[in-house]
Amino acid sequence: MKHAMAETPWRLIIDEAASGARNMALDEALLESHATGVSPPILRLYRWTPGAISIGYFQSFGREVHEEGCRRHGFEWVRRITGGRAVLHHRELTYAVVVSGDILPGSVLDTYRVISEGLVAGLRRLGIPAALSEDPPPTRDSLSRLSAACFDSTTTSEVSVEGKKLVGSAQGRVRGVILQHGSIPLQLDRDAVVDCLNLGTRTEAIKRILQTKATAVSECVGREVSFDELAEHMQAGFAEHFGLRLEPAGYEPAERARAAELTEEKYATERWNRAIK
Numbered sequence: 449m450k451h452a453m454a455e456t457p458w459r460l461i462i463d464e465a466a467s468g469a470r471n472m473a474l475d476e477a478l479l480e481s482h483a484t485g486v487s488p489p490i491l492r493l494y495r496w497t498p499g500a501i502s503i504g505y506f507q508s509f510g511r512e513v514h515e516e517g518c519r520r521h522g523f524e525w526v527r528r529i530t531g532g533r534a535v536l537h538h539r540e541l542t543y544a545v546v547v548s549g550d551i552l553p554g555s556v557l558d559t560y561r562v563i564s565e566g567l568v569a570g571l572r573r574l575g576i577p578a579a580l581s582e583d584p585p586p587t588r589d590s591l592s593r594l595s596a597a598c599f600d601s602t603t604t605s606e607v608s609v610e611g612k613k614l615v616g617s618a619q620g621r622v623r624g625v626i627l628q629h630g631s632i633p634l635q636l637d638r639d640a641v642v643d644c645l646n647l648g649t650r651t652e653a654i655k656r657i658l659q660t661k662a663t664a665v666s667e668c669v670g671r672e673v674s675f676d677e678l679a680e681h682m683q684a685g686f687a688e689h690f691g692l693r694l695e696p697a698g699y700e701p702a703e704r705a706r707a708a709e710l711t712e713e714k715y716a717t718e719r720w721n722r723a724i725k
Contacts, residue, residue: 452695465494474699527720528620561589567632
C-alpha cells in the first residue's frame with residue numbers, strides 16, 4: 449500500500465558544503481516555506497565546512513562545548529532549533545526531512561520511527577545491515593548519566609548497526625511542520641568528538657564508549673565512501689521505501705533571502721549560540 453507521504457511529489461535538495469550557521473538557517477527557511485504552502489515536503493542532503501559542533505536547543509553552550517578544543521580542530525559551533533544532544537558534523541552526510549504533520553501524522557516517537565525507516569532503507573542499499581534500535585527511551589535517571597555527546601548511546605528507533613549507533617537525529621515542530629535532521633558519519637573521529645565537548649573527568653570513559661557504541665559508514669562497509677555515493681543511496685532508498693517521487697530542485701529566491709537573514713540575525717550570533725535555555 450502506498451504511504452500517505454507519497455501523495456505529493458517531494459523536493460530533493462543536494463547541497464554544497466556550507467557553514468553550520470548557514471546550514472541551520474537553510475533548514476529553518478525550508479521549514480517556513482513548507483509551513484506557508486510555498487513548498488511541498490523536502491528531503492535535503494548536505495555537508496558542513498568547516499566542521500562544527502551543533503548543540504540541541506535546550507543544551508547549555510557553556511556546559512557542553514569546549515571552545516579551545518573546537519578552535520584547535522578548526523571547528524565552529526551552532527545551536528539547533530531541534531532538541532537532542534551535541535553532534536560533531538565533520539566528514540559526514542547530514543539529512544533533513546521537512547514535512548507537515550498533516551502528511552505525516554503521529555507523535556514525535558511515531559514520526560521519528562517512520563523517518564528512520566527511510567534512512568535504514570538507504571543504508572541497506574549500500575550493504576549496511578542497519579536496523580532500528582529497540583533500546584527503551586531514556587528515563588530521568590539515565591539521562592542524568594549521559595554525556596553531552598549524541599553518539600554515546602542509542603534509544604528507541606535510532607538507526608544502529610549491530611548495536612552501534614550510526615545516525616544521530618533530532619526532531620522539532622514549528623507551525624505544524626516537522627523538521628527532522630541528523631548526522632550520518634562517513635568517518636568518525638572519536639578523538640575530535642571528545643576534544644570539542646566539556647566532558648571533564650569522563651573524557652577517556654566517553655572515548656571508550658564511542659569505540660563500542662558508535663560507528664561510521666566507512667567502518668560498516670570496510671572502505672571509504674564519498675558523500676556523493678552515500679547521497680545517491682539515501683535518496684533512492686528513501687524514495688523506494690515510501691513510494692515517493694523526489695524531484696531535484698534548488699532554492700527559491702525568497703528562501704535564499706530568508707536563509708541569509710536567519711544566518712546573520714540568528715545562527716551566526718553569539719546571542720543565539722550561547723543562550724542558556
